[in-house]
Amino acid sequence: MNSGIEHAEFKRLSLFKSMGVPAKLVTREYAPQLHRTMEKFGLQSNDVVNMFDFFQGAVNRETKKALIKDAHINPTYEIDPDSSISKVYRANLLNNRVIFMGGTFGQLDTREYFDKYQNFIKAEMWDWRGFKSSVKYYDADRKVIRDEYLDVDGNVVIEASYGGEDTSQADMTFIKLVNYKGQDYFFGNIDELYAFFLNELDKSETPGQNTFIADRPLTTYKPVLNIDSSSRKYIFMPMIQTDQKYSLALGQLNDIYTYAFDKNNIEKLSGIIVATKEQQEDVAEHIEKKIGVATPVLTLPAATVDGVQKPTAEKQNQIIFVGRLGNDKGIIRMIETFKEIHNHESDMKFLVYGYGPAEKDAKQKAKDLGIDDVVEFKGYQIDLSDAYSASKLFITPTPVDIEPLALTEAASYGLPLVAFNIAYGPSEIIRDGWNGLLFKDGETKEMAEGIVALLRDSDRMAEYSENAKKTAKKFSNGEVAKDWQKTIVK
Structure with a gap:
């Protein structure tokens, strides 16, 4: 749960709540511990509707712990108990492994089954809220060949199979929605099921009068555009729309936007949402001159x-x-930049919060530069109030992100802000020389020198800090709510 899109959705949901506007997050993937994650982020059960929950009849299911007794193990079998994984034996053969959810006291997660040759053949999975939610079947190579998804009473409501080597949900090649409203429905992939679900969701909530906002170009644009009703449909653009090397407005369209920007599809939209005024102007020019729509x-x-x-x-x-x-x-270039800062400010530390595929290389770079003792990788944390409060300055090295969310969070704690001046990025949050520093993309040496000079100037640090707080007020829920009320929430 480290995506900027997800955090933007959380913030939008919080904004709508403050405005008294009914809203829900809609999710597609099967996630038996979804509601556990929701609790960590302070989300209520009625804040989110998941596709699998919808068909399982579990959208408003109350949480109840499932314990080993709920696995209904034959009492004549021998149980070797353990706090993490208990083993069940039939005679001298392993019959089951019962796995408990991490961080709980005996809350049931998975029951695995083994045949007489001790091959792993089946797994039953429990939802965080206490009901058996799915069953997976495996071949001799431990590859999933079939899934069954159950309603809260244990009835199969979705069947799925895989036709290739990969077994993620995106690789399903056969899906059967069982006895839904008295009929069976068949789908060739999860995208088709998701499109069907969104139409059913629309019908269940004020049919034809809803507003859908699609945030993920590759998974949500197409099904939202194809909702067969008069409900309003918007897309949010999380990335730059064209090849920025040539023209931000009229250059080659980014592949992730191809479907939505097809003339037959874009005309289905009630509007396109972007985060910055600069991008708004370029996207408007693109659709007017390249597509010919308004x-x-x-x-x-x-x-x-x-x-x-x-x-x-x-x-x-x-x-x-x-x-x-x-x-x-x-x-990586941020680690290199901090090395230059540390050469002049040897007691300064660099704290990195987050995770992702570049973490291993970043740690190695810090080690190679001899600064691994002052560069601390803190992982992903939900509450960053102490981290922001204790820091002197916030820096982002991104060459691609549109309006990084952490910039305004840092500003709300009065941190001076430093970034590269990339397209649609920090320039609408950072005013160079007022609440922080902006540098030409790639000018790491100049950035390091600027940061050192700023850190040594207590008056400027104090001035930038106060101005950062003023910036935070501009991006407060109350101010941004006015923009929504003028455009979408009328």
Whole structure:
């Protein structure tokens, strides 16, 4: 749960709640511990509707712990108990492994089955809320060949099979929706099932009068555009729309937007949502000149905050970064930049919050540069109030992100902000020389020198800190709510 899109959705949901607007997050993937994750993020059961929950009749299911007794193990079998994995023996053969959810006291997670040759053949999985939710069947090579998804009474409501070597949900090649409203429905992949689900969801909630906002280009644009009703349909654009090397407005369209920007599809939209005014102007020019339509393009910031925050910790000699450690996020060059900073400020630390595929290489880079003792990788954390409060400055190295969410979070704690001045990025949050510093993309040496000079200038640090708080007010829920009320929530 480290994606900027997900955090933007959480913030939008919080914003709608503050406005008194009924809203739900809609998710596609099967996730038996979804509601456990929701609890960690302070989400209520009626804040989220999951596709599998919908067909399982479990959308508003109350949480109840499932314990080993709920696995209904034959009492004549021998149980070798353990706090993590208990083993069940029939005679001298392993019959089951009973796996408990991590961080709980005996809450049932999975019951595995083994045949007489001790081959792993089947697994039953329990939902966090206490009911048996799915059954997986395996071949001799431990490859999933078939799934069954159960309703809260144990009846099979979805069957799925896999036709290739991969067995993620995206690799399903046969799906049967069993006896749904008295009929069986068949689908060739999860995308088709998701499209069907969205139409059914639309019918179940004020039919034809709903507003759908699709945030993920590759998984949600197409099914939302094909909802067969008069409900309003919007797409949010999380990335740059064209090849920025040539023209942000009229260059080659990013492949992830091809379907939505087809003329027959874009005309189905009630509007397109972007995070910055600069991107709004370029997207509007693109659809007017390249497509010839007048679909509204709306600027609605994603990086909202609750306002200025009170510090919860004393300041330390540390700089902070918060974000996903993707290979395209620039974390390696940030480590290199901090090396230059550390050469002049030897007591300064760099704290990195987040995780991702670039983390291993970033740690190695810090070790290679001899600064692994002052670069701390903190992983993903939900509550960052102490981390922001204790830091002197926030820095983001991204060359691609549109309006990084952590920038406004850092501003709400009064941290001066430092970033590269990339397209649609920090420039609508950072005013160079007022609440932080902006540098030309790739100018790592200049960035390091600028940060050192700023850290040594207490008056400027104090000025930037106060101005950062003013910036946070601009992105507060109350201010951004006004933009939504003018455009979509009328």
